[in-house]
Amino acid sequence: MSEITITDLVVPERLDSPDAAGFHAMVAIGNRQAEEDAGIDDLAETAEEMLPSWRDQTDRSQRGFIAHRDGDIVGAAYLSTANDAEATSAEMGIMVESACWGVGVEQALLERVERVARDLGRTSVQSWTLHPATSNERMLTPATGWGSVAATALSDLLTANDYVLEQVERNSILPLDGPLTLAEEKLRAATAFAGDDYRVVSWTLPTPEHLRAGYADVISRMATDVPSGDLDIDAEVWDADRVVRHDKNIADGGQLLSVAAVEHVSTGRLVAFNELVIGSDRTGVTHQFGTLVVKEHRGKRLGTIVKCANLLRWREIAPDSPRISTFNAEENRPMLDINEAIGFVPASFAGGWQKKLA
Known part of the structure; x- marks a missing residue:
């Protein structure tokens, strides 16, 4: 099996910098995974949009990690933490090229992120997964009891690593035509x-x-x-x-x-x-x-x-x-009522996961 190596993401000063390849790869892999998991292409972000918040870490610290295999970038992860001294949680995301799932890339990234979170003194880690609006034979129900999502490779990874599905959010769209x-x-x-x-x-x-x-x-x-x-x-x-x-x-x-x-x-x-x-x-x-x-x-x-x-x-x-896209918790019935009355319809779903760190 080819060796998987994890390196720290270099946050470039500019997107055309020679050291920007990892940042561009993280954005691209994340967008491909989002489209595959949600079944829609509305949720893509651009490197241009993301770079400023990565460069300015006054209020939140963002750490990135790049997975390499056979000289290629095959995955990425991030860890985001509030800089307030009282903060105890961390948010993370795992992104892997679809062809490379199941060979250890996702597990290596997850373990790296959790280790850094522990080193920072965080007591919980959270992550959000995307899911299609359609159902499959394995539906997951959150601890709130509101809504459900179809299992994905990423949700399987989190489940296998003791994360709990705490909440489901509905992604709704409103056509503007x-x-x-x-x-x-x-x-x-x-x-x-x-x-x-x-x-x-x-x-x-x-x-x-x-x-x-x-x-x-x-x-x-x-x-x-x-x-x-x-x-x-x-x-x-x-x-x-x-x-x-x-x-x-x-x-x-x-x-x-x-x-x-x-x-x-x-x-x-x-x-x-x-x-x-x-x-x-x-x-x-x-x-x-x-x-x-x-x-x-x-x-x-x-x-x-x-x-x-x-x-x-x-x-x-x-x-x-062409349209507006929004996310709301499934238990937030008052806000969903407003959306539906205006004309919003479901497009995909998101799952909020959490793991307590020992």
Whole structure:
């Protein structure tokens, strides 16, 4: 059997640098695996989009690993950790060329990632797998009891290494090739229901200075206010300076991001938000990043307001994008209800896995 070697990923200064081959390979292998596992090609990322966050590790540390066999790059892995001193978890991903599964590449990468996580003092490791919208003879049910996913080679690897499927997320898409009548109707009704206590505030990155602190606050609530099953989610500190770094990384990656938020008029606080983003190819798929209504302001249809307001705004910003893709936990029925009412339909699924490290 050919020897498998694992080396640390070199994060290049530029994508045309001589040392950028490993980074390009990691992105390409990850995209091929995502398409094979999910059965769709909507979830690809570009090296241009990814490099800025790998170069700026102020808030999160990203470590990469490259698997070699017979002189060829055949797999990659990453480990992402929050830099906050109180953080205890790590997120990782394993990517292997389909022809090389089963010869030890995936196991070698997994063992390397877990060893580094332990060395960093992490007590749990999490990973996300992609799955098709179709079923097969082996369906996996998460600990939450909500949803199920079809087994894949990657999910088999995690199961064999004592990872637990904690949560299932639904990937939904909304075609943008027709009128947005449903979104217009839902926005009018939700705005009337919420009343004068709330108003919509929208912007395209970079975030205006007077909104940065409020935007930081609602982003930070994603760690505490979004359903996550028993996944160990570390709270992360967000402030105005981190928003500036976030915005710069998005722009440096050639991406365009629109935010629709709801402001609580009497307090001036942002209490809900929705993000839509597209890459440098403005004819590509639009992705929804964060969507949240803070717990103390739920029940006012603010989720419908931010989703629909941003969707209608997006038609002017990226008129040639064919569809929007979003992920939501299967147990997050209120948000799925909003999606379905607007016209989103299931396209694939994701599984959230966790292993407690001894």
